[in-house]
Amino acid sequence: MARFLQLLVFGLQLGSIYALLAIGYTMVFGIIRMINMMHGDFLMIGSYAVYFAVSLLFGNQLIGPAAALLVLMISGTVTGSIGVGIERFAYRPLRSRAPISSMISAIGVGLFVENLFRIIPFIGPNPRTAPKLMADKIITVGGVDLNIVSIVVILFSLVIMGILYYVIQNTKIGMQMRAVACDKDASALMGSNVDNVVSATFFIGAGLAAISGAFYANRYPVLTVTMGATLGNKAFISAVVGGIGDIRGAVLGGFIMGIVEILVSSVLPDLAYGISFIVLVIILLFKPEGLLGKPQIEKV
């Protein structure tokens, strides 16, 4: 039982990483109906941004919570700006075309970003060791060993998701996002600047991916340029499982995938990688709109 609880906490930690990443997928899909296949690379960019921010600003010593928060904000802003730039040049010209062309474009951008990073000398092909933003500290609660970092990551993710939900429900930009997601042309007629709304979406999505990257690097401190691809796929699966286009769905899907992955891999290590795809295929075949999604009726 103690072991199960421990695995559950690990699952929730991994789940919050997936959920933060999945929110980006689901927001972009909700607004411009496009699958941003390179979203995982934002996670990679974000974790490298954390690496460089820490080594340039603080050297290699362990940093306190306030500095860690600053580093997270720097990384989020940098990655968010890169996301806005990519949207401007690679996706905006394709918005009126079939969604599949922006998806292919996203695959191209992903290849470009990963391999550009690989050949930039100071990023380079060799893996780097990520700095610890927070030291591991084990506390024992009722016979269960818990890492304080896991608890902080889970709580912090929940706080961020809460803020995001508030922003989307109650602020002007959030209202515009919901309006554009509902009907792009009508909201443009009502005075929303669709381009700005889409840029804001990409900024938030990429920023959250960067924070998720920082958490991931804190847990598994090896940075490679291809780390985003697999994680991105899994996060996308989380978004689809929860019901793509719905932020609550992305959070639910992320936590489900994290817990399932940790529990299955503790029993059958061979299946650790494939299990998320198996879950995806099962969900899509029986409930293609996802757990929280509503079925869409196609209009001619």
Added chain:
Amino acid sequence: MNWLKKNRKFIIIPLIYLLVHVLNQAKILNNYILQVLMLIGINLIMVESLNVLTGMTGQTSLGQAGFMAVGAYVSAIVTSILIPAKNFSSAALISFKIGKIGFQITSIPQNLIFLLGTLAGGVVAAIFGYIIGTPSLKLKGDYLAIVTLGFGEVIRQIIRVTPIVGKSFGMVGIPKLANFFWIYFFAMLTIFICRNFMDSSYGRACMAIRDNEIAADTIGINTARYKVIAFVYSAFIAGISGSMFAHTMVYLHPDTFAYTKSTDYVIYLYAGGVGSISGSILGAAALTALPEILRQISNWRLVIYGLLLVLIILFRPTGLFGGREFSFLGLKTGGIKIFHFSDLWSWIGKKKSVEEAGK
């Protein structure tokens, strides 16, 4: 004589093979270039298979490497475990020389086993295509792409835990049965049957589904049936390509067939031209040869690839050769611009005359 004039391809296609063979024997084409040509053939078959599914029927697949993996592993099991080809003599049946150019017909039992393995690989891949195609009928566009990606990864996961194919260590001991002849033969055969498919009522139905599924449904095309046909057909071709791959590379590893390989084929297809057989040929040939030409700057290769893909999608959404075909394919389907080689000269001439007029 008239028949020959109409069917020049029956002379030209064997002649190209003979040319490559003679050049190879005369040491003008070394084995490295021959290996690249073989890879081009394998990729060409794969891109044609993706073209049937994505280009003609409009069903985006990001799991084509999964079908290829099925074909590769099944054919390798047939030729190295079920009927081990190494138990049969590999001595050449006939070998003769004309001048300094040697010709040989390799041992018949081994070739038969190879063909049997290829057929088995194709059939099992086609069964997988049916299994994946039928439930995917509910999904379209992006969702379909993701489910095919998921299926491709599930296939890879199954291979990773199957002991008979060496789990995640890879499969060794596959006999090297494929040679340039067989790959050339199957590539030409694939082009031929894809051309016939495109010209048949099946191909036209598939293209109608691609252009507008609801309209195709209302004029009486059984869209579900044709989509499954396209899936099975495409998976079969991919399986054959997998068999060629297995018997060329001699070693198989599940990570070879990761989804990056599937996206590679999507890139080849989109670079060459979606829905165009000629475009697939060009895309496969050019993009397989490109990294070999760019050996010196191999690190930049994938950067250039990615940039190329984005630029092509931005400026030529149907690929460089989309909606056009070479005239030698002799397609009768309407709505396609036929590209004659003579056009090239007149086009260059026209450009010159325009330039002269400008002066």
